[in-house]
Amino acid sequence: MKVSAGSKLDMLFRDVEVEARAVDVAVHDGIIHSIEPAGSGTTASEVIGGNGGALIPGLYDHHIHLAALAAANQSLLFDRSFAVNVRKVAEAESASEWIRCVGYHESILGELDRGKLDALVPTRPIRVQHRSGAMWVVNSAGLALLGLSSESGQLFGADSQIRALVPTVPIDLISTARRLADFGVTCVTDLTPSSALEDLEFLAAAATRPDFALCLAVTGSTEVAQASVAGVERGPVKVVVDDYSLPAFDELCESFRLAREARRTVAVHCVTRVGLLLALAVWQELGSQPGDRVEHGAIIPIEAIPQLRELGITVVTQPSFVFERGDQYTSDVDPSEQGDLWRCGSLRAAGIPVGGSTDAPFGDPDPWKAVASATDRTTATGRVLGPDERIDTAAALDMFLTSAGDPGGKVRRVAVGARAELCLLHTPLAEALRDPHSDAVRATMCRSQLFLRDR
Ligand SMILES: [Zn+2]
Numbered sequence: 001m002k003v004s005a006g007s008k009l010d011m012l013f014r015d016v017e018v019e020a021r022a023v024d025v026a027v028h029d030g031i032i033h034s035i036e037p038a039g040s041g042t043t044a045s046e047v048i049g050g051n052g053g054a055l056i057p058g059l060y061d062h063h064i065h066l067a068a069l070a071a072a073n074q075s076l077l078f079d080r081s082f083a084v085n086v087r088k089v090a091e092a093e094s095a096s097e098w099i100r101c102v103g104y105h106e107s108i109l110g111e112l113d114r115g116k117l118d119a120l121v122p123t124r125p126i127r128v129q130h131r132s133g134a135m136w137v138v139n140s141a142g143l144a145l146l147g148l149s150s151e152s153g154q155l156f157g158a159d160s161q162i163r164a165l166v167p168t169v170p171i172d173l174i175s176t177a178r179r180l181a182d183f184g185v186t187c188v189t190d191l192t193p194s195s196a197l198e199d200l201e202f203l204a205a206a207a208t209r210p211d212f213a214l215c216l217a218v219t220g221s222t223e224v225a226q227a228s229v230a231g232v233e234r235g236p237v238k239v240v241v242d243d244y245s246l247p248a249f250d251e252l253c254e255s256f257r258l259a260r261e262a263r264r265t266v267a268v269h270c271v272t273r274v275g276l277l278l279a280l281a282v283w284q285e286l287g288s289q290p291g292d293r294v295e296h297g298a299i300i301p302i303e304a305i306p307q308l309r310e311l312g313i314t315v316v317t318q319p320s321f322v323f324e325r326g327d328q329y330t331s332d333v334d335p336s337e338q339g340d341l342w343r344c345g346s347l348r349a350a351g352i353p354v355g356g357s358t359d360a361p362f363g364d365p366d367p368w369k370a371v372a373s374a375t376d377r378t379t380a381t382g383r384v385l386g387p388d389e390r391i392d393t394a395a396a397l398d399m400f401l402t403s404a405g406d407p408g409g410k411v412r413r414v415a416v417g418a419r420a421e422l423c424l425l426h427t428p429l430a431e432a433l434r435d436p437h438s439d440a441v442r443a444t445m446c447r448s449q450l451f452l453r454d455r
Contacts, residue, residue: 010046014042017429018054023037034416057418060404062189066176066177073172086101086121107332118140122141126142173203181213184423184438187215187216191238191267204232213449236291239255249278252279280304291405300315302346309351309352314354314407318356318370319373322385326383343389348391354399374395393436422444425441
C-alpha cells in the first residue's frame with residue numbers, strides 16, 4: 001500500500017523481534033506496510049517500543065463458542081465448592097431470578113439430578129449445564145417455570161427450548177473479545193451449531209463494532225448454511241455427530257449435501273470412536289473437500305489415520321483437555337481406547353493437518369495453556385497422557401497461527417502486505433516458548449487497533 005507524501009503511517013512497532021531478526025514494523029490501514037532493520041528511523045502516528053520483544057501473528061482460536069463464553073463469564077462455575085457457592089448465590093440475589101451454572105461433570109461431585117438440586121436450591125429456579133454443552137440439569141422450580149416435566153431434571157438437547165423460555169441476561173461479547181485479546185488472540189471461529197440466523201447476526205453485530213477486539217468467522221448448522229451474514233467471515237457448516245444419540249447414516253449424508261449445496265465445507269463434531277467412523281463413512285460415500293474438518297477428534301483409532309489422510313481431512317483439536325480432563329479419562333475411557341485420546345503428534349507425523357483451539361467455555365480460553373498441554377501432555381494431577389503425542393512448543397504455537405480457512409495449514413507470517421493481526425510479546429519468542437504463558441503477551445493489534453494487555 002502506498003502512503004502519500006507527507007501523510008504518516010498509522011503505527012510503528014519499534015525494535016521488535018520478527019523471525020529472529022531485530023526490526024521496525026510499520027502498519028498502515030490494517031496492513032503490514034514495511035519491515036526495516038531496527039533503528040531504521042521509520043516514524044508513524046503511534047509508536048510502541050518493543051524492547052526486543054517478539055512480534056508474532058495474532059493467535060487464532062479455531063474452535064470457540066463466543067456467546068457461551070460470555071454467558072459463562074457471567075455464570076456460576078460448577079466445581080467442588082458448588083454446594084457452598086450455590087447457596088450463597090441463592091441467598092444473595094433476587095429470589096425469582098434464574099441461577100445459571102456451567103461446567104458440571106459427574107467426576108466432580110457425582111451425578112447431579114433434580115432431587116439433588118432441589119435439596120440445595122428448593123425455591124429458586126436453577127439450571128446447570130453439563131460441560132459437554134449437551135445437557136442441562138434443572139430443579140423443580142425451574143422445570144415448573146419451563147412448563148416441562150422430567151423425573152431426573154436432566155434435559156438433553158434442550159438449549160433452544162430453554163433459551164426461548166428463560167429471560168435473557170444481556171450477553172457482553174465486547175468484554176469477552178477483549179479478554180481473548182489479552183491472551184494474544186486476534187481471530188476466532190465460532191463453532192456453535194446455531195440453527196437460527198439471529199444467533200449469527202447477534203455475533204456479527206458485535207463483531208462489526210469498532211471496539212470489538214477480534215476478527216470473527218461464524219459457522220452455524222445446516223439450517224442456516226445458505227444464509228449470508230454481513231460483516232463476518234463464514235466458516236464451515238457445523239455438523240454434530242451427537243455423542244448421546246448417533247444420527248442415521250442417511251441423515252448425516254443429507255447434512256453434508258446441504259453444506260455442499262451452499263458451497264461450504266463441513267466441520268464435524270466427533271468425540272467417540274463410532275462417531276468418527278460414521279463421519280468417515282459419509283466422507284467415503286460423498287467425497288471430501290479441502291477444508292473439511294473433524295472437530296475434537298477426542299478418540300481417533302489408529303486404523304482411521306490413513307483414511308483421514310487420504311480424505312484430506314483436517315483435525316481441529318483442543319490440547320488443553322489433556323490437562324483439564326486427562327485424569328477423568330483414565331477412569332471413564334475404556335483402557336483399549338486410552339492411547340487414542342486427543343491425538344496430536346501422531347496425526348501430524350502422518351501428514352494430517354491439525355489446527356489448535358480451546359473450545360471455550362468448555363475448555364479454558366487461554367491458548368497458551370493449550371500450547372503447554374500439547375507439549376507436556378500432563379494431566380492436572382501430573383500424570384502423562386499419550387507421551388508419544390507430544391509436540392514441541394513452537395509446533396504447538398504454530399497450530400494457533402494458521403488462518404481461518406486452513407486451521408492445520410500454512411502458518412501466517414509477519415510479512416509486508418499481510419493483515420496486521422499481531423501479537424506483541426514482552427520477550428523474544430524463544431524465551432516465551434520456554435514456559436508458555438499468556439503473561440508473555442503485551443498487546444495485540446487487530447482491525448487497525450492496538451489492545452494493550454491489562455496486567
Ligand atoms: Zn465446541
